[in-house]
Amino acid sequence: MPELPEVETTLKGIKPFILGQKITNLIIRQPRLRWDLPQNLTKLLQNQTLQALTRRGKYLLFRFSAGTLILHLGMSGRLCVLKKDSPYGKHDHVDIFFNHLTILRYTDPRRFGAILFTPNNPLVHPLLSKIGPEPLSRTFNSTYLSKRAKRHRLAIKSFIMDSKIIAGLGNIYATEALFIARIHPLKPANDLSKQEHTNLVRAIKTVLKLAIKKGGTTLRDFKQSDGKPGYFRMELQVYGRQGKPCPRCHVSLQQLRITGRSTVYCKQCQPAPQKKVQTKES
């Protein structure tokens, strides 16, 4: 469910309903997520007014005077805004009540998500301190990418999915960006040319911006306050389309597995990397 654009969509969807509002209560039905919820979370948040809601990578940051709630949606997490007394389901683990009448509900079947609290600057929290630049910021550029790639021989797809290199890029968008940039996902990161780095940076920004734009249309779901999640529908060019024709050249799309993650690419548009030949002399 949540890659960077969906987290951004979630943020935009819930923000107008809860910013400046005061937390009156919490209902915790399931405290066991990736890590157990803080024991005293209700006490920490009670009577706290939401001062700011921001995003860092795939983490949502809810700032209060006492500190910051750090929330990650994991693989299957969702947040939605509901009216009080809305019926809850099996995986609706946490309800945060604002002004007695609005519920911010956290739903997560797989419970890979996380909810943490820090009294300090969240950006120095161990989970956030090592995250790379935001892909849509100016600091994420080809100079940065080629500099970081120099030391790494691993597949470019794994490289750009490393949050220490870039914040928030997941399997779908890594796959899509490599297709757009016409780079084979297995190409070693330090074998990319300067031009390829430039193309890849541009492709990442393009695909994320477009996805966020499309996610914007789902904001209506949040406004309905009816418990429906914000769907994120978009036109994926290659992800999940293995065996189907490449949208550019119509050759059948290939699938492979890179460090456990399914990867789709076009063998014609994304030519296989040159294999390095080991010679006796060198």
Add this chain to the structure above:
DNA sequence: CAGAATACCTGCGGGC
């Protein structure tokens, strides 16, 4: 040290 495998959970679709 880089990079790969593993672990955490539930649900779903396909094959039998």
Add this chain to the structure above:
DNA sequence: TGCCCGCAGGTATTCT
């Protein structure tokens, strides 16, 4: 219909 298997948008932790 039901069981078993593999797979799923993430990432910290453990291993080699």
